[in-house]
Amino acid sequence: MDKENIIEWFEQGSVSIPKLLMNHYAQLGLNEIEFMTLMHIHAALEGGNSFPTPVELSSKMSISSTACMETLRSLIQRGFLTIEQHHDQSSMITETYSLKPLWEKLIYFMMKETQHKTAETQQQTELDLYSIFEKEFGRPLSPFECETLTMWVDQDHHDIVIIKAALREAVMSGKLNFRYIDRILFEWKKNGIKTIEQARSYGRKFRQHQQPQKKSSAVEKEAANSSVPFFNWLEQ
Known part of the structure; x- marks a missing residue:
């Protein structure tokens, strides 16, 4: 082995293979022969050969040129x-191979994986939310209460952290029921409360400025006829 041969080896360069493709080519639906065929095309493109023949590709692999042609097809x-x-x-007219469809499939696959993981995380977070409510209520939630929780997240788009904060406010106020929590969330959304810090600050200010007021007879009658404690968050 002489110095010239070693230099020639170095000058051949290297081929960069995305690690994502190495880890996920099977999930994309590729077998090892197909994967290596694509990688040899990738190497040829980087080396300036834009349209390697099946004979050229198969000479670097353990398959015949006929099998390589079938794989390409x-x-x-x-x-x-x-x-x-x-x-x-x-x-x-010259013809060239393009691996753009392969990269697009890989990107689409990773996007779907990310969405799937995000959905799983969201689902687990919602399950944790149910558990927190059941712990505070000291009982399993009713189907209606479960549906209400789902609506707060999916339809009203309340952040789960904000829902937990509203639950905390209800516990602190001694009015642990869904109607009270729903009105807290409504009030916060109306006033642009979006973070846990804003919710805590708003709650502190409200409690500090809340003064005992004599309710009108109409209000007292409404509170007496209601099975839910009178909600005072809307008294501005």
């Missing part, structure tokens, strides 16, 4: 590889 049909046509200055 399958990859194209399944949308992992495309052949693009280009016109050069002499109006000659």
Whole structure:
């Protein structure tokens, strides 16, 4: 082995293979032969050979040129590889391989994985929210209460942290019921309360400025006829 051969090896360079593809090519639907075929095309493109033949590709692999041709056909049909046509200055048509469909599939797969993980995290967070409510109420939630919790998250778009803060306010006020919590959330949303710090500050200010007031007879009658304690968050 002489110095010139070693230098030639170094000058051949290296091929960068995305780790995401290495870890997930099977989930994309590729087997090892298909994966290596694509990687050899990738290496050829980086080396300046934009349209390696099946013979050239198979010479670097353990499959025949016929099997390589079948693999290429399958990859194209399944949308992992495309052949693009280009016109050069002499109006000659040249063909090149493009791995753009492969990268697009990989990106789409990772986006779906991220969405799936986000959905799982959200689902677990909501389950934790149910557990917190059941712990504070000291009993399992009714179907109506479960539906109300779901509506707060999915329809009213209340942050789960804010819902927990509203539950805390209800506990501190000694009015632990869903109607009271719903009105707290309504009041906070109306006043632009979006963070736990804003909710705590708003609650402290409200309690500090809340003065005992004599209710009118109409209000007293409404409170007496209601099975839910009179909600005082809306007394501004």
